[in-house]
Amino acid sequence: MSRFVHVAAAQLGPIQRSDSRRDVVARLLAHLHHAHEMGCHLVVFPELALTTFFPRWYMEDPEELNAFYEREMPGPETRILFDTAARLGIGFYLGYAELAVEQGVERRYNTAILVGRDGKIVGKYRKVHLPGHDQHEPWRAFQHLEKRYFEPGDDFGVWQAFGGVMGMALCNDRRWSETYRVMGLQGAEMILLGYNTPVHNPPAPEHDDLSMFHNHLVMQAGAYQNGTWVVGVAKAGKEEGCEMIGGTSIIAPSGEIVAACSTKGDELAIARCDLDLCQSYKSTTFNFDRHRRPEAYGRITSQRGATPPQPVAA
């Protein structure tokens, strides 16, 4: 019997710095209710879905910075999301800035959680690939200080939930094939990921016109090459003067986009996802156990940067 997950990709338009947690949670609740009306089981929100994308600014005041993080999840302002999820029987993926205290030390992560239809946390993921830089770079039109404001996570996990094997990732993770493969090697059937992607990439402005193409390219490739569904959800639109791409999509294991948002505001894209479609790829073209050659892949984990051959003397 097919295992269907009714998924709502819940794109958010801009969140301005002046928008309170209460303002934003009201928007998330509206998405939960609309998704429930449409018969959905799972709602996927973007990366950093509770605040504006604050790594775009250089901040020195710790208190100013800490205001963007959640010290508890659920906390006083987010508890209603969990209670509503349980009442409606609808789970969700939520990206947020996490401030954790580990062995008495404050740690800051770019985090996502998966919450089941009972309103309980199933799993937590901390962003592995932190893009950008860690020092103030005034030449940029805007900063991208994720390497300064977050510590990296160190693993890609999967969880049994919603009738299948669910994985999580965040934003820049989607550009790295290793992200999908590590979860594919754990049998992932649906990978959820939120993103905040500016149209303009200061170090490479020549890529700006291709930002949407690259967004879909990497998620479609990751889905096909690992026989998994991929749900990519944007925080989109002009946020504090910075234009961010939309392109929210639900992508089948074939690599085809089966549902997408067409605006840059709060919008739901919905699909009835058959998890059994994954097997059509996992048991044939991407039958890892039959076809992969790990003995040839050593460089992938033994080195970080590329090492081209020494030039041959002319």
Ligand code: ING
């Ligand atoms: N944002 C961007 C992303 O990977 C970026 C950073 C933009 C990298 C454009 C490369 C090109 O989509 C986050 N938050 O990772």
